[in-house]
Structure formats: structure tokens, C-alpha cells
Amino acid sequence: MSDHATHFVATRDAAAAGPFELGTLQWLREFGSAERPGLSAGYWFVTTEEAPEPFPLTAAFDETFHLLTGRLRIEFIGGETVELAAGDSISYNAGTEMRWTVLEDASKFFVYSGAGA
Numbered sequence: 001m002s003d004h005a006t007h008f009v010a011t012r013d014a015a016a017a018g019p020f021e022l023g024t025l026q027w028l029r030e031f032g033s034a035e036r037p038g039l040s041a042g043y044w045f046v047t048t049e050e051a052p053e054p055f056p057l058t059a060a061f062d063e064t065f066h067l068l069t070g071r072l073r074i075e076f077i078g079g080e081t082v083e084l085a086a087g088d089s090i091s092y093n094a095g096t097e098m099r100w101t102v103l104e105d106a107s108k109f110f111v112y113s114g115a116g117a
Helices: none
Strands: 024-029 039-046 055-058 062-076 081-085 089-092 097-113
Touching: 039 062
Parallel strands: none
Antiparallel strands: 024 039, 039 097, 055 097, 062 081, 062 089, 062 097
């Protein structure tokens, strides 16, 4: 991929995803692509076997994602709890503290952006 790319194309493919902190990740656009260090996007896949218990997460970046399959519960520490099902979208800021529960095997399309990216 060229550093001067004008577009990026990917088809969601769990088999093409590589290891991630939890679950697997398939990049559409990695940090720094096209000389944009603060922007990335891709697909994340996780199963209930990979995340059998709720887990803490502090957002390292501003994130917006669209849940493609499955169900997730996100408890915002000190705030509300939301359940997301396939078709739902959410956005939150870098530094947001959460506790995630994978209720059903899930996949999401995400965009990371912002100063933390």
C-alpha cells in the first residue's frame, strides 16, 4: 500500500484478520496510511470464547463503530449501560472508561480518529 493512497478497499473477512489484544483485527486503513497518522479503520471480530467475562477498556482513541453482527453490552464507568445489537452504532471519546461484555459473537466496523490516534 502506498503512503499516497487515495482510497482503501477491504471485504470483511474474519479469516484475513490477525491477532489483536482481544479477538482479531482486519485493517482497512492502518495508522499513518496516506500520511494521516491520526486516522485508521477496520473490522474487529470477537467471540464469547475469547471474552467469556466482562473486561475493562479505556478508549485509547476517539472511536466510532457500527456493530455488524452479534451483541455487546458497554457499561460507561460512572454513567449509563448500553446494549448494542447488529445494526447499532456508537461513538465515544478517547479516555472513556468502559466495561465490555460480549453477549454474542460479534464483528464491528470501526474508525479511530483524534489526537490519541
